[in-house]
Amino acid sequence: MLSGLMTAAAFAAFIGVVVWAYSRDRHNDFRQAARLPLDDDCGEHQ
DSSP states (O other): OHHHHHHHHHHHHHHHHHHHHTSGGGHHHHHHHHHGGGOOOSOOOO
16 A cells, blocks of 8 residues: 555656656756857867
8 A cells, every 4th residue: 555655656756847847937947958068158168
């Protein structure tokens, strides 16, 4: 019984994270984070 409840809680948490990650509100934040390695803030090339 307890393992079934834990499985259901873990599944609900997983679905919550997926919904959060794919929500439209997070799209711009993730787009900016994806550009971080490509941005050249210091102006120097090594």
